[in-house]
Amino acid sequence: MLDITNIISAVLKGDEPEVKLLVLEAISTGEKAGDIMNKGLIAGMDEVGKKMEAEDMFIPEVLMSARAMNSGAQILKPHLTEEDSGGIGVLVIGTVQGDQHDIGKNLVKMLMEGAGFEVVDLGTDVDPHKFVSAVRDNNATILAMSALLTTTMPMMADVISALNSEGLRDRVKVLVGGAPVTEEFSDEIGADGYGPDAGSAVRIAKTLISGEV
Amino acid sequence: MASICSNEQALNSPFAKKLADEQCQKIYWACLEILERTGVCLYDQDAVDILKKAGAYVTNGNRVRIPSGMVEKAFSTVPKNLSLYDRMGNRVMQVGGYRSYFGTGSDCLNIIDHRTGERRQAVLQDITEGMTVCDSLDHIDFVMSMFLPSDVPQERLDRYEMEVMLNNTTKPIIYVTTEFSGCADAVKMAEIVAGGEDTLRCRPFAACYINVTTGLRHNEEALQKLLYLSEKGLPFTYIPSAQGGVTAPITIAGTMAVNYAGVLTGLVLSQLKREGAPFIMPGWGGNMLDMKTMVQPYADPQKRAQSIDFVHYLGLPMFSLAGCSESKLVDQQAAIEAALTLFTDALFGGNLVHDVGYLESGLCGSLPQVVICNEILDWLSAFMKGIEINDETLALDLIDEVGPDGQYLDNPHTLKHFKERWYPKLFDRSNYNGWKSKGGKSLGKRASESVDQILAEHKPEPLPKDVADAVHAIVVEN
The missing domain is CATH 3.40.50.280 (Cobalamin-binding domain)
Incomplete structure (x- = not known):
């Protein structure tokens, strides 16, 4: 089973290498790319968004998270099906x-x-x-x-x-x-x-x- | 800890001065003349005898005239810097020079209860809560009792105050006692907590605040405390309360001369009792009573700064006063007077700055006001630092690399340095919608909620059970 919390917390920390590693691991253990994307990366950024609105995070940290998320998403891209490849819009x-x-x-x-x-x-x-x-x-x-x-x-x-x-x-x-x-x-x-x-x-x-x- | 130090990087960080050294010398010489020519009245026989034996001229039983040489000699033995420790024995303050530390005042009769907004008589629980709040605040470096408890036996209230302070904070304590016996009991309690007489002398975490009637008239209790503490080598402040226009000339220089003549009397006595005894001078002077209301104004612009300069000139550790207000409410006046007085002490380099959070000219206290002062001190900690100017901070390569059309928000240089900038905790910087969505609250309301949060979450390190019991035994002893 995909350990979503690890990806979420790596995104929250803005730890780009860690996010990449976890996404690769998840892919190699056969997790669905759509799940990694939605339940991991995007869920992580949801948390970031909430913290930012609550003024619990600094903008440069938010951008670090966004960058880490994007790197993860780049790795996922070839694995996403037609259905979930369009992102959210x-x-x-x-x-x-x-x-x-x-x-x-x-x-x-x-x-x-x-x-x-x-x-x-x-x-x-x-x-x-x-x-x-x-x-x-x-x-x-x-x-x-x-x-x-x-x-x-x-x-x-x-x-x-x-x-x-x-x-x-x-x-x-x-x-x-x-x-x-x-x-x-x-x-x-x-x-x-x-x-x-x-x-x-x-x-x-x-x-x-x-x-x- | 506020970590504020005026003139920390010589001429490259904020610093202010109001008196030239030549002016300080004039005041000092004036004090010496007052002591030689006019003299002081001391209402304690031991004190009179000690001075007489050392060469002072005594008339009418207790009128003591002190030759200048005795004062000069005292300066050669008194320590110029004083280390204060916390309750656990860690050295947390180096009192002297331009370093500033901040703490509350003591013994306010009233409190504005932050839960009801009502002003009422203070009780012991208010001190417990006050100490808990102070224990949690970064920029409150030492404590005084804040309130005078109306719900304990009045003849022993100073023991109750000391016990509550010892139980609810590990920060250094400045205690005030009414009678001499209260002072001896406070020392006993501190010795129990420190683990003995010598430990307390080597690592003092408590100092006594001694108030003296006026510059030239010294009451018995003050002199007894001074002699007792000097003999033990324990730190204390010696603060005559000369009031311009009433017990001293109305002019700033005249009041200062009378007041510091009294301070120097204490200094001489302390060094005669024990060479090398620590001695803390007042860092305010030129007090007045308001000639309309007879109220002693705490946030008076004219009583501050010149005495800090004067005590720097004399080269001794000082006890100063700021973060206080004449206002009856936690309102705009309270915030402004607190900010201006704290700013002044930070700039001039007052050492032990007390009365943070005082309202109503020392008659009323407020926990939210202390929290607001803590935020002011956070601001000042950032302001008082010098600026680093070097390749890394000028970042010319980066500026060239990013170019006129680029942006720095997600640049590694920004990530590396953005936390060096100051961010408020209590002051609000949100945009209007952000502020509104957090409840659209005033500073007072936010400070009050912060007090509730601290009281709900912060648990000060308790005294070991046997130590707490031994301390309590002194409080209730007959």
Whole structure:
């Protein structure tokens, strides 16, 4: 039987070599790759996410965990079946047009990868049409947008109307965040979720996709 | 342990000074003139006799004038640095120089009960809880009783205080007793705990706080305690309480001169009784009574710092005072006065800094206020450290490697060093939503919850049963 707790605690410690070793061991003893992924690596990052939100972990430590998780996932990749190889979904992320701030966006990106999302990063100052095409081309489950300025925040609404006019709005969940963004603003522009910080953004993203099933 | 040391890296770490050496010399000479010209009144015959025998001039039975040479001689035998130990015999404090250690005050009549928010008379259980909290806090280095228990026989309350301190913390203790016999009993208890008279002298974990009537008028109990402890070679503070405008001139220099003339009288007596006896001076001076309210202000900006400079000039270990407030509540004034006074003592290098957590000018205490002060001291511990500037900390190769568009969040250099930065434990840095989701609580509320958590979880190392019994026998002895 797969000793999940070892993988979970190695991910929590951010111990990359240990995570790799444990994943290899689990594979060689014939564990199901899907189980190693979901009950080990992703479960470990769930714990990390909870600790981060509770401010029990420092961001650099969280990123160590995310890196360890990703290394484990790379080893697992060839062993995953068609069914479980897609991870938990594709997430397109970017900072809206007119805005160059990317500290928060990058942090969310790294944490989303750690949580098991396949992330397409469009960078900063992203044109609404670029968001729309990325959603279409990658068959994205989630579109995550960031803005740090009150002057660029309204661009989020423009992206949502662009999704609407292209008939893509129903296929993707929209997640927004950034210092000036509030729950009220998120509701007002018709986004599906708002993350007040990077940790909760991951939690909300996961809720959004599980709600879909 | 706060591990605060002013001027730790000479001229490369925070340090402050208010008096020049020449000014300190003027005050010192003023003290010498007061002792020679005006003299002091000592209400203890032994003390008078000892001074007379050594060359002091005595009139009217107890008016003693002390020649400067006697003071100068005392400086040549008194220790300039004092080691204090914990209850287990580990050396935990080097009192002297610019090192700062922090502890509570003693004997507050009242407490703001953190469970009800009400101000009430203090009881023995409050001391038990106070000691438990202090035992768990990183930056409370020594303890005093905090409260005056109203629910024990008043003539023996100092024994009860000592017992509760011994039972509930291993940190060094500064005890206060009313009568002389209480002092002798406290020493007996400490000797039992240390395992004998010599062990306590070699590894003192307790010091007596002796209060003296005024600078030039010394009460019998204070003098008896001084002579007794000096003979035993046990540490004590000798603190005359000259009040500017009432028992000394209202001016800072005048009050200081009168007060330290009294301190120097104690110093001379201690060294006459036993050369090399440890002696701790007060590190505040220029006390006043508020000329509107007659309250003695503890957080007064003008009574601090100059005396720390003065005692550094004299080169002796000092007992100082900070972390206290005039406020009646654990409120904004309490936090501000606590922070400013602690900051001052850290910068100037006060040694044994007591009264942390005092409210209402020494009449009321609060456990959450002590927890808040502990956080202030954590902040100060970080602030007082010098900055390392070298290849590793400048990280020029890294800066070039990461480049203008890169980021450092998951870089090994960040991982290696991020814990060197300061992170609060009680102060809140969350964003608004994070703060709100944790209950949206004020500092006072968080400090109060922290007290509850400590009291539920922290178990101080108890005294061995036979030792605790022997200590208790002294408390209840008739």
